[in-house]
Amino acid sequence: MSLKLNVEFDLNLSLCCGQVFRCKRQGDWWYCISGDKIFKIRQTSSKYLEFEGVDAGFVTGFFGLNDDLEEIERSVNKDPYIAAALKQFRGLRLIRQDPWECLASFICATYKNIVAIEQTLFKISQNHGEKRFFDGQTFWLFPSAEKLAMASVHDLEKCGLGYRAKYLQATAKRVYNEQVDLERFKHLSYVDAKKRLFEFPGVGLKVADCVLLFSLGKMEAFPVDVWVKRILVNNYAKCFSQDFVEKLGRHKSLSNGEYEKLCLFAQNYFGVYAGYAQEYLYHYERSRKC
DNA sequence: TCCTAGCCTTTACC
DNA sequence: AGGTAAAGGCTAG
Numbered sequence: 001m002s003l004k005l006n007v008e009f010d011l012n013l014s015l016c017c018g019q020v021f022r023c024k025r026q027g028d029w030w031y032c033i034s035g036d037k038i039f040k041i042r043q044t045s046s047k048y049l050e051f052e053g054v055d056a057g058f059v060t061g062f063f064g065l066n067d068d069l070e071e072i073e074r075s076v077n078k079d080p081y082i083a084a085a086l087k088q089f090r091g092l093r094l095i096r097q098d099p100w101e102c103l104a105s106f107i108c109a110t111y112k113n114i115v116a117i118e119q120t121l122f123k124i125s126q127n128h129g130e131k132r133f134f135d136g137q138t139f140w141l142f143p144s145a146e147k148l149a150m151a152s153v154h155d156l157e158k159c160g161l162g163y164r165a166k167y168l169q170a171t172a173k174r175v176y177n178e179q180v181d182l183e184r185f186k187h188l189s190y191v192d193a194k195k196r197l198f199e200f201p202g203v204g205l206k207v208a209d210c211v212l213l214f215s216l217g218k219m220e221a222f223p224v225d226v227w228v229k230r231i232l233v234n235n236y237a238k239c240f241s242q243d244f245v246e247k248l249g250r251h252k253s254l255s256n257g258e259y260e261k262l263c264l265f266a267q268n269y270f271g272v273y274a275g276y277a278q279e280y281l282y283h284y285e286r287s288r289k290c
Numbered sequence: 291t292c293c294t295a296g297c298c299t300t301t302a303c304c
Numbered sequence: 305a306g307g308t309a310a311a312g313g314c315t316a317g
Binding site: 018019106107109110111112113114115116117163164167201202203204205206207210223224225226227228252253254282286 | 309310311312313314
């Protein structure tokens with residue numbers, strides 16, 4: 001199937017920038033797994049997508065093609081620094097992931113780099129997920145909450161999870177036992193959904209914001225990880241008291257109070273699409289380092 | 291109530 | 305080879 005785009009979109013950029021961990025490039029095709037969907041997709045020109053395994057409606061939703069990117073760029077374009085990021089990565093869109101997979105993924109992601117996260121999620125899927133065949137290749141769906149609730153902590157540790165294994169297992173048990181429907185969180189406010197996510201073991205403010213932004217459509221969510229903290233300290237220091245900036249420099253991890261202060265600043269400064277600003281800034285900072 | 295220090299595994303890259 | 309950094313969270317004090 002194919003889709004003619006009448007909006008700005010860069011498929012490679014959107015899949016490369018660390019939002020999703022289970023999409024792999026083979027030649028000019030991307031093979032993606034999300035929920036119970038396995039599909040391949042490529043962009044043959046700036047205005048043309050080809051894909052197999054899903055329909056145009058799914059592609060439109062998954063890749064955020066209905067987001068008004070022009071309006072979003074105007075809205076968050078507050079200073080020369082973000083302007084440079086917006087210009088360099090035009091067409092980067094927020095992907096709408098499966099909420100359970102996203103929640104589990106970011107519990108696994110704490111204190112890991114992206115390559116390590118991808119490896120861990122692959123092992124979890126291979127060891128506990130359903131095996132599928134697509135386009136002559138073998139894939140594994142990400143395991144359901146029920147599957148992971150039934151797995152032992154020891155089995156999960158073997159996936160490279162380390163100390164995170166018990167958190168993932170405990171969260172899977174809660175989701176399964178209480179029959180939590182994460183899709184319903186989409187209809188809650190940002191603050192209420194964040195409170196609910198915060199209740200899960202292994203989920204702090206940062207993981208909650210990632211789930212809100214990458215799977216629940218809360219575009220005001222502004223995850224503050226080590227990279228974003230660096231960006232704020234190095235480029236937005238004038239927006240905070242010198243005292244506060246020095247305090248941030250003294251220790252590596254953020255207290256919840258410091259996190260909330262940075263997060264609230266960004267939401268006030270960048271506005272309702274702060275999450276888009278975060279994604280552009282994050283990718284900009286990482287690309288400059290590599 | 292809020293903050294801090296110390297701890298938690300694994301992996302990749304230097 | 306040893307050290308460091310990595311899309312952090314939990315607990316004690």
